[in-house]
Amino acid sequence: MDIRIFKKKDGGIVQLIDKEDMTEWPIELPLIFIEYIRTKQLDNYGSAKKDVETYLDEIMIDIAIPRLVSVLEGDDNEKIILALTRIEEISKKDIEMAKPIKKYLNYLLEKNDKQIVKLAQAISKNFESAERKKELAKKRKIMREKENLFLESKINAEEYAKARKDYLTLKE
């Protein structure tokens, strides 16, 4: 087993597993690993952050995507179901980690296997719901800003009502 070493300017070091060791992993795991390091660890890496980011991109291009695509575009429905089941679980917990699969969803929804379609639908639904949550948070922020401006009499009631209506429509 090999380790990639990234040096920080303060003398610290970050060690990450070599991408070649990921070729034996379950196909969805390199993606989880990339997202995990990006979301949970990267900010702690100080001056090594940029180099680690480049390495994560390398893993994505050389390992994660080719492996995932080879399964999703392949004919082995059992393997596809296994991968989609894990990705569906991941998408429920953290939608960002499932992002790389998004562009394959339409292709999967046209497959002739009920279970594959069902899983692809569930993942799509999780993406939609995450997208909606994001949009709602954005509108809520705008509405609060408008609310403050309205209370300070900097905008009129009509403008405030419009922001409120946009927010409520999306919420429903």
Next chain:
Amino acid sequence: MAKKQNNNVYDLRAAKDLYFEYLERGKEKKEIDLPPDTVKIDDLNKKEMLDRSYKLVDRVLEKIYTTGRPSIELPSRSATNIIWDEENDLLLLGTQIMEKQFHSLTSVADITRLMRVLEVVYELLNEDIHATKREVFYTDVNLFQEQKNSDKSIEDVATMLYTTRNSTHIVAAPKGTCVGRLRIRDRNDIIDLEGLGSGGWTISPMLDNIEIIESDAEFILVIEKDAAMMRLAEARFWRKYPCILLTAQGVGNVAVRMFLKRLSKELNLPVFSLVDSDPYGHYIHSVYLRGSKRLSYESPFLATPNIKLLGVLTRDLDKYKIPQEVRIKMNKQDEKRTKDLLNEDFIKKNKAWEEDLKLALKLKIKAEIQAFASHGFKFLTDEYLPEKLTTGDWI
């Protein structure tokens, strides 16, 4: 005394120097060359294990066909066949071979147990599952009678196949815990050892499922006692000083020692031990360092020859002004154990270690890690450990 940097944080200079030295050395990745008069043991995967088992059974069958008196040969694990390899600083198994006869009244029970364990190993490998030593005992209580008999047969089967016990898929019950700046993979899951609370991760005996995937630690600290581990975990010691903490609650079992070996080898990190200042604490350190006599055949896979004894040293008791009332008087057993340790070749070769043990014997005192609490609960984490790691005050 070492100087603190800003925010009451020490710059662990000496530990860092060791860390860079190991990283440089790690690039060479030298394999251990065992002396010619020792047995070579391999860590095997499932297929290799099955191959070796088939070959062994074939040899027994051949003996049945040709002589009608089958037997099994395996390296002797008696004290006379345990060799200290000075160059690699390891306890190893010599080349003395013993023969167990199927047709001898003295060894019939022994060999029947051996074959039963071999059968269990075969089942475990085929199903790709693991069993604990206790479970193996319960597969045939009438035959094994006591667990020590099945445990012995398990070790015999491993030596007979010239492999590690872990390769047989028979494991000890989980015992140790690990916490700190480390991320691992356990089959389909990524486990963050910083995010498991102060309890940490229970070191899995099924280490073949575990892979080290990320770390930004700069050293590893092995702690003898749970209470000290709890103190460090509660202080989130690894946040201030990037490290991995590990405890086995006493002598490290196979899983703990193997995991430590892997951490040290794969991450090239310096390893330090923090044990009680007593002969048992020093013995625990020695087992991490060069292996135990009982499992000497596995030493190359279990020992961490670069581990340093950070403390608690006898000389620390005066240096850190540990009050007399928290020092404990050695009893006869302690004195005997200290003398036994002083007779070991590996201690005689390490002058600093020998001196510290001689000092303990002269003063006839011992002390627990908790003795530092006499200076306040945070003394261990905020003063003692950082200062030792800054000044390089270890053996």
